[in-house]
Amino acid sequence: MLADAGTFHAERFAGELKRQGVEVLVVSLEQGSALDELLNRIGPFRTLHYALSVPQVKRTITRFRPDVINAHYASGYGFVAAAAAGRTPVALNLWGSDILIVPYKSRLHRWKTKYALRRADFVFGDSEYLIQSAVRIAPLSNATVIPWGIEAKFLELHKDSYELNRPVRVIIPRAHEEIYNNRFIVEALAPLVMEGKVTLTFPNFGSQVNDFKKYAHEHVGDRLSLYEKKPRDRFIEFLAEHDIYLSAAFSDSSPVTLIESMALGLIPICADISGVREWLTPQSGFLFRQNDGDQLTEIILRIMQDPAALDDARLNNLARVKEKAVFEKNVAEQISIMKKLAEGARYG
Numbered sequence: 001m002l003a004d005a006g007t008f009h010a011e012r013f014a015g016e017l018k019r020q021g022v023e024v025l026v027v028s029l030e031q032g033s034a035l036d037e038l039l040n041r042i043g044p045f046r047t048l049h050y051a052l053s054v055p056q057v058k059r060t061i062t063r064f065r066p067d068v069i070n071a072h073y074a075s076g077y078g079f080v081a082a083a084a085a086g087r088t089p090v091a092l093n094l095w096g097s098d099i100l101i102v103p104y105k106s107r108l109h110r111w112k113t114k115y116a117l118r119r120a121d122f123v124f125g126d127s128e129y130l131i132q133s134a135v136r137i138a139p140l141s142n143a144t145v146i147p148w149g150i151e152a153k154f155l156e157l158h159k160d161s162y163e164l165n166r167p168v169r170v171i172i173p174r175a176h177e178e179i180y181n182n183r184f185i186v187e188a189l190a191p192l193v194m195e196g197k198v199t200l201t202f203p204n205f206g207s208q209v210n211d212f213k214k215y216a217h218e219h220v221g222d223r224l225s226l227y228e229k230k231p232r233d234r235f236i237e238f239l240a241e242h243d244i245y246l247s248a249a250f251s252d253s254s255p256v257t258l259i260e261s262m263a264l265g266l267i268p269i270c271a272d273i274s275g276v277r278e279w280l281t282p283q284s285g286f287l288f289r290q291n292d293g294d295q296l297t298e299i300i301l302r303i304m305q306d307p308a309a310l311d312d313a314r315l316n317n318l319a320r321v322k323e324k325a326v327f328e329k330n331v332a333e334q335i336s337i338m339k340k341l342a343e344g345a346r347y348g
Contacts, residue, residue: 001025002057002081003072006032009095009148009256010072012232016331017070025064028077029053050080057084067342071116074098074134075109078116085119089341091334092120096253096275097179099125099134114138121341124334127254129274146333148256149325150236150263157240158318159265164243164307168198168300171242171266173257174249176206181248181271181291183215188293189300190219198300201225201242240264244303247271250290254279259325262317267303267310269296284317 001017003010005028014034017024026036029049037060042052057080061069071081072093081090103110117123117138125131126147134140170189174180182202192198204226206212216224230238239245245261245268253275261268268285270276280287286303288295303310 001070001072002027002077003034003070004028004030004032004077005035005038006030007034008232010034012327013072013093013331016328017335020328020332020335022335025060025066027057027060050076051083054080054083057081058086061086061088067345068338070338071120074116075102075113078120079112082116082119087345089121089338089345090119091122091124091338091341092116094123094125094130094134094253096126096130097251099130099137100251100253100275101179103137110137122337124337125253126256127275127278129278130253144337146330147254147259147325149327149330150256150260150321151327152329154236154260155263155318155322155326157236157264159240159314162265162307162311162314164304167196168244168304169201169242170198170244170246170300171201171239171261172246172248173203173239174247174255175203176208176212178208179250180206181250182212184248184291184293185246185296186212186216186219186224188296192297192300193220193223197304199223199225201227204228236260236264239266242266244269244300247276248290248296249273252276259321263321263325265314265318267307267314268317269299279320284313284320 001014001024005026011034014024014026026034027039028035029039029041039053039056041049061084066088068089068091069081069085070091071077073095074092075098078092103113114137117134117140123140123143124146128145131143131145172182172185176182189198189200193200239260245266248271252273258268258276258279268280270280270287271290272287286299288299
């Protein structure tokens with residue numbers, strides 16, 4: 001498995017593969033809890049580190065003799081896998097921004113992404129929107145939609161009562177990066193915060209977190225809640241304590257936290273972008289026009305006035321997650337596909 005070993009998604013995915021009986025070697029340029037083998041960074045230019053790691057990865061493939069290479073993030077480790085794999089099948093997991101944003105940074109980024117997509121024997125995406133966006137970059141011979149999903153044990157945390165807290169608890173579990181547009185939320189909802197009608201909870205991490213905190217203090221003083229990174233169980237329990245899930249992201253692809261919040265019984269609200277519409281519909285929650293603070297405020301006030309009107313939506317969201325987005329089942333589906341890739345390479 002080629003991935004950023006410091007990311008939660010890589011740790012979670014590798015852990016579940018192992019739990020389901022797969023022998024996994026996580027190889028990465030980054031340190032992290034999922035790491036098995038650290039690649040050396042060669043040279044002073046970070047943009048070249050992926051390409052220059054290919055000889056090391058080839059040696060690892062020769063030694064470990066994997067049945068399949070599972071690469072995460074097309075333009076980085078997907079490119080490395082494509083260059084190093086030889087005859088070993090490559091399963092490529094798309095993450096969202098590697099298809100929606102990175103290929104449009106430069107011709108080189110687009111070429112690397114296209115190379116990874118063309119070489120992959122199978123491509124996994126968490127939404128049809130993401131798969132179709134990848135097809136616009138390069139044709140895909142084999143691809144399917146498999147959401148990340150939530151672990152089965154957490155479904156028991158779905159709310160026993162749909163009564164709202166007072167003040168209403170709104171969580172925005174997106175790191176402070178420009179793409180997630182967190183400042184807009186503070187500015188838009190500052191009047192509701194100052195009136196004591198809602199509380200806003202954000203993560204206390206991200207490359208722009210310090211600037212965000214200064215900005216937020218100017219609008220709501222110290223009336224903002226920030227949380228540190230938490231172990232998986234504690235985070236899901238913490239998420240379940242809130243009433244509303246909110247995201248104003250400029251770009252996304254079926255975000256994991258959206259699906260988690262729907263499983264737990266939160267009311268989801270997102271900026272109206274293509275990547276969230278497969279899960280968030282008028283029957284499951286609310287979409288608002290990008291950067292339209294008045295509409296966002298109106299939605300929250302409507303929820304506060306008649307929360308019982310959303311009871312059926314919350315139950316339907318839980319049923320849909322059970323059907324389509326249970327993490328263990330979805331990883332098992334990926335394993336089944338990778339087994340077929342391995343068998344095809346062995347006997348084909």
